[in-house]
Structure formats: structure tokens, C-alpha cells
Amino acid sequence: MREAPKQLAFDLPLDPRFGREDFLVSPSNEHAYAMIENWPEWPDTVLLLNGPRGSGKSHLAAIWATTAHAWTIDAFEVTQDKVPHLVSNGALAIEDFDRADRDEAALFHLLNLAREKRAFVLLTASTPPDRWGLKTPDLLSRLRLATSVSLDAPDDALLKAVLVKLFVDRQLVVDTSVVDYIALRIERSLAKAAELVTLLDKEALSRGRRVSRAIAAEILGAIQDADEIE
Incomplete structure (x- = not known):
């Protein structure tokens, strides 16, 4: 019996929704969410959000940026000549502060100037500052003094809720049974959940079928094989 031809699957990008109404609160992120909601009543003008990839740091940063009318940049974009301009807005979110290609001198200058001007700065990172391999002791000291809040990897309830939303x-x-099946086998990461749903959508469309447990098992197996090869 001939296999039915696959439909054309157009890889249409779906922009992530980073609105407040799209953020799902659970025990793994409720403390961090409460801190964002409490702005501008922070203990300090600098707040460090740290947590594993896919835990929701960028989403929280986006929520805060909307509320505070903050600019959002990546850490590698901070250079000495840009510091005065970046601080002038009064609120700045810096993503991936722990990345290796940062300019430590510029970042230290930015934090000092922000404190002087009473400008708010939100930083995101995957780990605490002591694990970043910083070579500037004064920068490490300043970061240790900053208010810090952690996000954990998503718990089962949050992961299932995010999958349903995606x-x-x-x-x-x-079917809920498919969501349960996926949640038991996927990496505890909201980013991975989004990637998987994109793959499942594309595969189901190409076959002209609904997302089933069999398709989910096939895609999860392919992802696992690819990870093992890497």
C-alpha cells in the first residue's frame, strides 16, 4: 500500500509571547515573579535574575522592561562609550550577563554610574556571579552586593501548563495524555518545550494528522539521538 504523500509544511516563525498575561506562575518562579511585580520597591537599584536556560528569565525581563520602560540589550553590547547613553534612560535590562565575551570594565562602569544616577538595572544570567570567571574583583564584589533572585527549572505542573499553552x-x-507523555520525557526547560512543540506542529502538518503520542515519541527519539551524536 502506497504511503500517503506528505503535505507541504511551511516553517512559519511564531514569535514568543512575553506579556505579563502569558507568564505562568508556579513554585519554581513565584519568588522571582513577585520581585518583578514589586518594582520599583526593590531593595537595591540592581537586580540579578539567575536560573537555568529555559526557566523564564527573559520573559520576566521583558515584563519588567515593559513596566519600567526599560531598554533591553545583551551583555556583549555594553562598551565604555555607550555606558552614559544606556544609563540615561533610567531603566536597563541586560541579558546573559555571564557570557564570556563581556567587557568587564564597561560593565563595572555601568553599574557604578547607574548607582550614582539611581537608574534601575536588571541582569539575567544562568548561574551566580562566583561562577562566571570574572577577572575584575571590584565587579564581582559589586555583583555579590546586588539583590539576587533565582528561578528553578520548571516543575511538572508548570511544564504541562506551558506545553498546553504552546x-x-x-x-x-x-489530548492531555500526549501532554503528560511529553512532560515525563522532555528536558525541564521552557525553551526546549517551545522547540519541541514547533517540531511537532511541523511534523503533524506534513502528515496531515493531529499531534499524537506516536508522533511525539518519534520526534522525542530523534531529538535524543541528535543530542547523543553531539
């Missing part, structure tokens, strides 16, 4: 965003009807 499927709904793509207008996909998926």
Missing part, C-alpha cells in the same frame, strides 16, 4: 497558541488540539 499548543493552543498554534491552534493545535492535543
